[in-house]
Amino acid sequence: MAVKSYLNQFANVVSDVLNIDVIIVDSDLNLLGQKLVFYDMYQKIDYGSLIYTVIESGEQFYVKNRESVPKCKECKGYAQCKIDGFVGVPIRDKTEVIGALALIVSKKRGKKFFEKIDSTLMFMDNMAELIGKRIIEHQSKKKLKEKLTRVESIIAALPDALLYCDHFGNIIYQNASFHSIFSLEQSIGNIRELSEELDKYLQKGKVVEEAKITIERGSFSFYGTISIIPIVIEEEKKEFLCKFKPYSQIQKELNIFSNSTMVTFSWLSKYVGKETIEECKNRVSKEECILIQSEDNALNELIGKAIVNYSERRLKELRVIYMQNVYRELMTSFMFGERGMLWQMQGGSLIIVQPEKMLLSVQEKLACYLEKEVEKVKKREQDEISIQFIFCTNENLEELVHAHLFSYRLYSIITKNRIVDFQSVYNNRAVFERFFRSGVLYYSKIYGEKDIKGIEELYQKLWRMIGKKDLSTIETCLESYFKNNTAMNRSFASLENEGSIKEMERAGLEQLIKGDYTVQQICHRLGISRSSFYRKIEKYQLEYKRRRG
Numbered sequence: 001m002a003v004k005s006y007l008n009q010f011a012n013v014v015s016d017v018l019n020i021d022v023i024i025v026d027s028d029l030n031l032l033g034q035k036l037v038f039y040d041m042y043q044k045i046d047y048g049s050l051i052y053t054v055i056e057s058g059e060q061f062y063v064k065n066r067e068s069v070p071k072c073k074e075c076k077g078y079a080q081c082k083i084d085g086f087v088g089v090p091i092r093d094k095t096e097v098i099g100a101l102a103l104i105v106s107k108k109r110g111k112k113f114f115e116k117i118d119s120t121l122m123f124m125d126n127m128a129e130l131i132g133k134r135i136i137e138h139q140s141k142k143k144l145k146e147k148l149t150r151v152e153s154i155i156a157a158l159p160d161a162l163l164y165c166d167h168f169g170n171i172i173y174q175n176a177s178f179h180s181i182f183s184l185e186q187s188i189g190n191i192r193e194l195s196e197e198l199d200k201y202l203q204k205g206k207v208v209e210e211a212k213i214t215i216e217r218g219s220f221s222f223y224g225t226i227s228i229i230p231i232v233i234e235e236e237k238k239e240f241l242c243k244f245k246p247y248s249q250i251q252k253e254l255n256i257f258s259n260s261t262m263v264t265f266s267w268l269s270k271y272v273g274k275e276t277i278e279e280c281k282n283r284v285s286k287e288e289c290i291l292i293q294s295e296d297n298a299l300n301e302l303i304g305k306a307i308v309n310y311s312e313r314r315l316k317e318l319r320v321i322y323m324q325n326v327y328r329e330l331m332t333s334f335m336f337g338e339r340g341m342l343w344q345m346q347g348g349s350l351i352i353v354q355p356e357k358m359l360l361s362v363q364e365k366l367a368c369y370l371e372k373e374v375e376k377v378k379k380r381e382q383d384e385i386s387i388q389f390i391f392c393t394n395e396n397l398e399e400l401v402h403a404h405l406f407s408y409r410l411y412s413i414i415t416k417n418r419i420v421d422f423q424s425v426y427n428n429r430a431v432f433e434r435f436f437r438s439g440v441l442y443y444s445k446i447y448g449e450k451d452i453k454g455i456e457e458l459y460q461k462l463w464r465m466i467g468k469k470d471l472s473t474i475e476t477c478l479e480s481y482f483k484n485n486t487a488m489n490r491s492f493a494s495l496e497n498e499g500s501i502k503e504m505e506r507a508g509l510e511q512l513i514k515g516d517y518t519v520q521q522i523c524h525r526l527g528i529s530r531s532s533f534y535r536k537i538e539k540y541q542l543e544y545k546r547r548r549g
Contacts (some may be wrong), residue, residue: 006134007033014101014127015054018120020113021104026129027055027097032135053163054100060121062087064114077513089124091132098135101128124412161244165191169199181246191242201228202240210245223247263305270435271299271471273423283417284311289370289389291418293397295426295472297353300392303419304351313388317348323357331362342369342387349388356395356406357413363407370413389414426466436462439478448484454481506540513544514536 015035024033029045029052045051048071054061060107063086064071069089085105088445090097101124155162161178165171169191178184182194191198195215201208208228215222222247230238265277283290284307292300301320308318321341324450335341341350355363373385391414400406425435436459446518458481462474513521523533 001166004032006034007131009033010127010131010134011035014103017123018103018113020109021106023051023102023104024091024099025051025055025102026099029055039051050086051088051100051102054090054102055097058090058097059091060125062114062117062121087117088119089121089128090100091128091135093132093136099130113412120288132198140493159249163191163242164239165202165242165245166239167202167205168238169202171240178244181244182217183214198242201226204237205230216412224250249287263302264309265306268302268306271425272300272437273428273431276419276422276424279422280307280419281310283307283419288374288417289391289414291391291397291414291420292391293395293418293420294422294424295394296424297394298471299424299426300394301351301353304390307390308349308388311349312389313347313349317345318351319345319348320351320353323352323354326357328359328453331359332365334360336365336369345387347386349390349394351390353392354395355391355410356393356397356400360405360407363410365411367407368409370410386549398504410495429463430482432463432466433459436478436540439475443479443482474518508541509536510542513542 007024011024011033012035014020015022022033022035023045025045026032027273029047029049031045050061050063050069050071053071063069064082065070066086083104083106086102087105088100088102091099091101092347102214103120103124106247155173156176158175159177159183162173162175163178164173171187171191174187179187188194191202194217195213197213197215201211205227207230208226209225210225213222213224213226222244224244225242227245229241229243231241233239265281269277282302290304290307293302295299305318305320308314319341323331333340337343352358358366370385370389376382377385397406397411397415401408401411423431425432438456458478462477465477466474509522519530519533523530528536536542
């Protein structure tokens with residue numbers, strides 16, 4: 001029963017006993033219950049009224065004649081008012097006043113009524129106590145209902161698909177995400193309706209953490225994990241909270257906290273020039289594939305990650321594929337299989353390092369896929385290409401195309417939007433200096449400060465090495481200076497000697513090639529095999545005309 005209906009009945013009882021008008025209000029002067037026998041004018045209670053005086057003081061209060069009350073005389077409706085007397089008692093919750101019970105006394109009843117005021121006040125106090133308990137009970141239920149509504153709203157809004165059931169699998173609660181993920185038009189009654197396998201988990205009665213599960217339901221398939229938490233309701237009686245998480249959500253969460261998300265253009269500024277960064281930002285909004293070409297694929301990959309993290313796909317999945325690590329027999333299925341990369345990465349981004357290592361047949365198949373994607377966007381069958389492709393290479397793909405070692409069809413697609421010949425730590429001294437100074441600041445915090453003169457000497461040596469060594473080697477030399485100065489000098493000496501040895505080897509090989517020697521004779525002189533000889537020819541970019549013998 002609603003509290004207002006109950007308090008109206010309560011007011012009826014008090015009115016019938018005393019044959020008088022009764023009003024019940026809360027501490028905010030809201031009317032909770034009333035029985036009006038003689039008057040119908042008490043629909044709004046104002047601050048400063050007699051009832052308010054009871055609530056404000058927290059004490060019993062009565063007025064035998066309104067003429068003795070200054071507040072009544074100040075009232076605009078004083079002349080029309082037929083009230084002669086008033087009796088009010090506070091309604092309490094322990095020490096807190098939560099309302100008031102008031103009696104309105106007419107002129108006819110006033111004199112006789114107040115002859116027994118003490119017993120009337122005692123009766124009203126008892127009634128106020130009962131009313132207080134009812135109000136408190138109602139407020140407690142209301143607060144509990146509000147909490148339950150709030151909790152249900154929160155649970156309903158959670159992205160996780162939640163299901164709560166008893167030991168037999170009968171579903172007690174299922175949230176909106178559960179309906180959405182499983183494409184349910186109506187609620188289901190038992191967990192077995194999803195999968196018999198789920199019932200087996202319940203029968204064990206134990207905690208299940210992120211167990212992989214596949215659920216086939218009609219034409220619908222769910223791939224993901226399930227977590228189950230047993231809830232003890234009574235002794236030996238359990239209910240279960242089940243959480244379903246689809247594969248796509250798992251990948252998204254992993255991507256948000258993956259290491260690659262740390263690569264931003266701000267962080268990248270110590271490796272590439274500002275103009276290059278602006279150029280990269282301008283490429284982000286374009287729907288075409290992006291080709292990044294420089295002498296260092298590690299740097300190319302970092303630029304690719306920064307582009308993704310700057311784009312609208314930054315919260316979608318990002319995967320880097322090193323094509324030299326994908327074996328010939330597996331490459332096609334790895335990319336185009338039923339659960340291959342193109343299926344997994346829908347909506348995300350793929351960075352392909354060394355696309356020239358892909359099989360030519362795979363290159364052609366990928367070109368066909370990309371052409372279809374572009375056509376779908378043009379025809380407005382989809383808003384954007386399904387996967388953002390970024391290709392990273394340190395090779396001249398045009399030369400490879402002319403040598404029939406790279407697909408012209410794929411080359412034509414990925415070179416429409418390319419970042420090449422950009423300012424980097426390798427070719428721009430200002431960028432290299434930013435890289436060097438940031439390294440000095442970082443390693444000095446770890447290993448302690450070094451002599452400034454020594455650091456300037458280190459800077460010059462590393463700049464001379466930058467064209468001959470990759471960035472990781474330069475980084476190691478920079479760290480070695482702060483960790484152990486002597487070790488750094490030895491490492492520089494060995495690196496410089498290494499460069500000299502290579503130069504000598506190249507010069508010696510070039511001299512033998514120019515001489516009238518066969519491959520067998522050259523290999524015998526150098527003490528190497530034929531395959532090693534041809535590898536060195538390729539390494540030093542020398543030309544050799546075959547001779548008989």
